[in-house]
Amino acid sequence: MICDNCGKNRAFKRKMTHSYGKGKNLVLIENIPVIDCPDCGEQVLTSDTLKEIENIRKGGDKQLKQRFIPVAQFA
Numbered sequence: 412m413i414c415d416n417c418g419k420n421r422a423f424k425r426k427m428t429h430s431y432g433k434g435k436n437l438v439l440i441e442n443i444p445v446i447d448c449p450d451c452g453e454q455v456l457t458s459d460t461l462k463e464i465e466n467i468r469k470g471g472d473k474q475l476k477q478r479f480i481p482v483a484q485f486a
């Protein structure tokens with residue numbers, strides 16, 4: 412694929428996991444499609460992808476799977 416940033420034909424699509432927000436609003440989204448360019452290091456999310464991320468973040472319990480992470484405290 413052509414990279415929007417540097418114009419070289421080395422960009423490729425891949426999936427990434429990214430966290431958005433903080434604290435209670437922290438959401439981890441897996442399998443986000445990004446266009447990654449190894450030449451200039453640019454990572455591009457299409458406008459459709461950004462919209463979908465917004466939808467997921469607003470979606471509340473419907474789309475969010477609660478995942479419990481074990482937490483230990485140093486006594």
Ligand SMILES: [Zn+2]
Nearest residue numbers: 414417448451
């Ligand atoms: Zn590039």
